[in-house]
Amino acid sequence: MDSRENLREELRMIVREFKGHLVAGMDSPRRVSNLYLKGGDFSAEAVDRPVTLEDIRQELGNCQRCSLHQGRNNIVFGEGDPDADLVFVGEAPGADEDIQGRPFVGRAGQLFTKIIAAMGLTREEVYICNILKCRPPENRNPRPEEIRACEPFLIKQLQAIKPEVICALGTFAAHTLLDTNVPISVLRGKFHSYQGIKFMPTYHPAYLLRNPGAKRQVWEDVQMIMKVL
Ligand code: URA
DSSP states (O other): OOHHHHHHHHHHHHHHHHHHHHHTTSSOTTHHHHHHHTTSOOOHHHHHSOOOHHHHHHHHOSOOSSGGGGGOSOOOOOEEOTTOSEEEEESOOOHHHHHHTOSSOSHHHHHHHHHHHHTTOOGGGSEEEESOSSOOGGGOOOOHHHHHHHHHHHHHHHHHHOOSEEEEESHHHHHHHHTOOOOHHHHTTSOEEETTEEEEEEOOHHHHHHOGGGHHHHHHHHHHHHHHO
């Protein structure tokens, strides 16, 4: 990296950190969000309680913040351990996920579940979610306005869980969270930082279904994660 690219990367990092603080509820994620979430309950108990995933789900409600609500069957909020050390972030629900309201339950999801098992973990021990919570029609790529509407909820989920490691599944999650266009083939295989959390990009399970040869690299990436956990 030359010094201009270094500077650019540093600026991107500052913007990411700043965005996280803003989204978290203007200052402390506890105080402001709790007051907002609980309809202005100013009691000490309400103010001091940390924001939970249930609070965030409640705030999301029957979301109509972008047009994807028109075609969805279910919001796919995310599932797993609210105290997980490891959070996986995918792109967006597909047809199976939209029907069941659960992330990664289709064909790619089955392969993904095997990857988790190979790590010696279960789906219940990690947390699994996506950049978008509603299925884009025909599984097209998420649009900027959809990301803008949905990403604040993902950021709040990550701040509530406070994992040791985030694993981005695929180009889309890695590019969105790292705010970069560097190819996933370059990003993967090393830890980055997202809001001070170790961040490992790897290939999406759907890509592995089409390119089984890439499983070896995903295995290398998840082994690096396992060493940290
Ligand atoms: N692909 C994703 O990115 N997320 C899912 O939940 C399912 C498939």
